[in-house]
Amino acid sequence: MSERGEDEEQEVKADEEDNTETNPQAGGGTAEQPPEDDREPGSDGEEARADSPSSDALETVEDAETQADLPDDAKQFREPQRKEDVENSTATVKVVLVPEGHVMTVAFTIGLRIQELKRHLASELRVPAEVLQISLDGKVVEEQQSLMELGVRPHSSTRMEMSSTDPTTHPLRPLRPPEHDNMPDVITVRVQTDEGVFQEVVVEIERPPQQKPFLGGYRHRLTEVEYHHAAAQTLPRKRPDRGVSIFSCSTQTVELKSRAQQCPVDAFTQMTSCYISCMNDKLVTPGNYITAEEYHDKRLRAVIRLQSFARGWLARQAVDRLKRERERRLAWLDMQERRRREEKEEQLRDRRQRWMNPQRREDFNLLYQALEKWRCEEEQQIKSSLRGAERKAALCSLLEQETQLITAIGRHHIAVQHNNYDKAITNLLDKSAAAHRWLGADGRLIEMDSQHTIRARELQDLYNSINLTPVSQEQRLHTLMTLKHTVKEHKCQLTQDIVDLIDREVDLVTRGIKAAKLEGLRKRISTLFLQYIKTPMFNPKMAKLLKVPQNPSQLKNNMLLCQGCQRYLHSTYFSPSASTHLNSRCRDCTGLDNIARSRNDNSCYKNILRRLRADELRLNEEAKIPFLLQVEDVRYLVKVVWSSCSALNASSDLYNLVFVRWERKRDWSPWNCILLSKEETSAHLEEEDVYKAYEAPFICRIEHKHMLARRHFRQISVMAEYLDYQPDAALDNQFVSKPITMTTGKHATDTTPSSTH
Structure with missing residues (x-):
């Protein structure tokens, strides 16, 4: 049996050397990667040889030569076996992935159907089997057909193409990159089954996840291919069982025991003829004897010293913390003081600005309060320092000065009202033309324009165009024509007056009248058009902005009698108070009384x-x-x-x-x-x-x-x-x-x- 095993190993090595000469990549379990220039991208040497047109012919010739070399007994032995197990025979299937061009080699039983092949390839490529489509010679193969029905012979090879019906979602890509695929998946080995009888066996090569260790071998000088020893490729030979236990735990452990021994009598020995040098000897003298009290006292002093240092460090940390808190507190107090000082300066600056340039009613109340304070001080000084006719003359002079100051304040009040009138008109038109706004569910501000808002915005733009003074004659005429067509939509006395004034200005402008002489006429047109804008019938958005309701039936609601001016006014003209529901006098009467009396x-x-x-x-x-x-x-x-x-x-x-x-x-x-x-x-x-x-x-x-x-x-x-x-x-x-x-x-x-x- 050993001689037969050695003959089989020699024949296998001879076949491997022959395969190495024809194909340098099939070298006894290792593969040599061809140069990058001779190797096609996405395929290895075995796949390139399979794609060549002469690969099938060479395999056919090799099969024929093998059949010719076999003895008659072997032919008679193998023929009945093929008839019985032809469906269980395997064949090499090379599947080309379209359109990438990658090649997958699989050893497959020719009796199984194409559906089983699809499932195997789907598990390898990790795609659903339903999207795979296999074709042979350009024709789609049905799933119920087997390789034997397609004409594939046992131990032969065939080439098929496989594509995906949904390449976008499930593309066909190999799991391992092509540069790592340098070894064929399937090889054919001739094995001697009996004396003078050989059989070809298809071997599928498994790729381990890590590199196989090199345990010895040799290297071909011409092809540079490395061959491993058989011990690195086969399992170790099992030793025969002799019935005797060779390995045992009892032979590999030792029992240790510890036992103390003491001599019964103190003894010594004296050595002779042994010289011991005294060069490295040391002279040791006894020191002072330390009692337990001294030792504990020394330890106590050391502990006290350590505690003093530790407490000193903690005290310094506490002092530093208190300093930081004090500095932080002082900084906060300084910031508060600076903030209060800045706030006080801002109040004084604002008060001084209100004195110098009053704009609101509260600003004028501040002026009248300062005037009253000055009058009281001057009157008290006159009464305390003067008597008789001199005091009367001084009081008359004080009254005249007060009158002049009141007149100056009144003139300034009239100028401010004139300026504020234009601002009030602008604010009113902006409110009427503003879009409806609300917060949406996502927190964003939503704006919506209605037909009334668009109408109010058009009237506002037209009003601003009319009040523009530095315009050319053509622009002015165009604006007037636009205004005329706008107001002619409604027929009433107001629109008729506006149209008459527009015709008059157009006639005067065409006659060459200067713009300075037309200022009064243009002011009348602007005033009448503003009245047109404030009318809710022409501008519905104004109905909610006017204080006095336009409906006469609503005038009786919330109407109160002012005890000062004896007029019936709306409740909005009265100031509310927590002590009473409404004051008996309107805001104008209250402000006038404050200016005249209390200030x-x-x-x-x-x-x-x-x-x-x-x-x-x-x-x-x-x-x-x-x-x-x-x-x-x-x-x-x-x-x-x-x-x-x-x-x-x-x-x-x-x-x-x-x-x-x-x-x-x-x-x-x-x-x-x-x-x-x-x-x-x-x-x-x-x-x-x-x-x-x-x-x-x-x-x-x-x-x-x-x-x-x-x-x-x-x-x-x-x-x-x-x-x-x-x-x-x-x-x-x-x-x-x-x-x-x-x-x-x-x-x-x-x-x-x-x-x-």
Whole structure:
């Protein structure tokens, strides 16, 4: 058996050498990669040889020669075997992937159907089997046909093409790159099955995931092909079982035991004829003996020293932390002081700007307040320093100066009204032409134009074109014609007047009249067209912007009688107040009375109310009481209840006073507030319990002011429901209220008396 095995190995080596000479790549389990220039992209040497036109012919000749070389007995032996197992024989199938051109070689049983081949290739390419289409010689092969029906012989090779019906979603690509595919997938080996009988066996080569180690062999000098020893390619020979256990754990372990031994008698030995050098010997002398107390005392001193260093380090860290906190606190205080100073400078700058260039009604109230303050000071000085006729003359001169100043303020007021008129008209037209806006579900701002909005925008553009002064004669005539066609859509007396004025200007312009002489006529056209725009019948968008309703049936609604000018006006002309539903006089009469008599400026109280609302809205979004108060109510709190000064340091600068909560955990109200300067608010708001932070007399004074605020605001119906009632004894019978008189200057204002509870 050993001689036969050696003969078989020699024959296999001879066949491998023959295959190496014809094909350098089929070399005994290793393959040599051909040069890059001779190798086609996407295919290896075996695939290139399979694609050549003479490959099938060479295989046919080799099969014929093999059949001729076989003895008659072998032919008789193999022929019946082919008839019986012809369907189980294998064949080499080379599948070309279209359009990439990659070649896959598979050893396949010729008795199986094309459907099984598709499933195998689909698992290799990781694509669905339904998208694969196989063709042979340009014709599509059916799935139910087998290789034997297609004319494929056993142990032969055939070439087929495979494509994808959906190349976009499922393209055909090999899983391993072509540059790593340097070895054929299937080889044919001649094996001697019996004495003088040989059989060709198709061997499919498996590619391991890692490189096979080189365990010895030789290299061909001409072809540079490496051949491994048989020991590296075959399993080791199994040794026969002799019935004796050779390997055992008991022969490879040792048992160790430890045992102490002590000599029963101390003994020594003396060596002779042995020299020991004393060059490296050391002389050791005993030191001082240290007792246990000394040792522990030394350890204690060392521990104390370590603790002192550690505590010193911790103390330095604490000091550094305190320094950083102090610097941070000083920086914050400096920033707050700088911010308050800048805010105060901004207020003074704004006040000075309002003095120099007043634009609003509050600005003129500030001028009249300054005028009244100057008059009072001059009058007091005259009365204290002069007597008799000189005092009368000085008072007359003071009255004349006051009259001149009032006249100057009035002239400036008229000029400002003229300028503000154009701004008011522009704002009105912008509001009418504005698109409808709302927030969408995604948070974006959505704008929509309706037919009324487009109409208002066209009228606005036409009004702006008419008021343009530096225009040429052709542009002016074109604008007038456009205006004429626009207003002629509606026939009424207003549109007829506008058309007549347009015809008159066109006639004068054609006659060569200068533009300076046509200024009055153009002003009349602009005024009438503005009236046309404000009419809701011509511009429906104006119906919601006019204060006075155009429908006569709605004029009786919300109409009130002004006690000053004795006119019936809409409720929008009256200022609301928390103490009463509406004032008895309109805004114009109230402003005129303020200019003529009291000359008060409420801008500082408005700033206090604005800051109070902002602070409370930040602390509680559902705060209601600060938004029910009006400027007059804040003015009463500041002047009457808190005497226009801070509760702590009696600072009387109204621009530096603010209202904060008395008890921080309760919502702000007139009976839970304190008037402080801006510098004192931060320290007050840090106190958790004000009854422990302040002294009893100060707390009693604050509670007395809260009681006065309760008495006043109990008379207001909208504020009475927010009162936190207390027992009568605690409030000293304060539920019995009387009319409260608020004195401002020389005049007094009486509030509406409330009913007795």
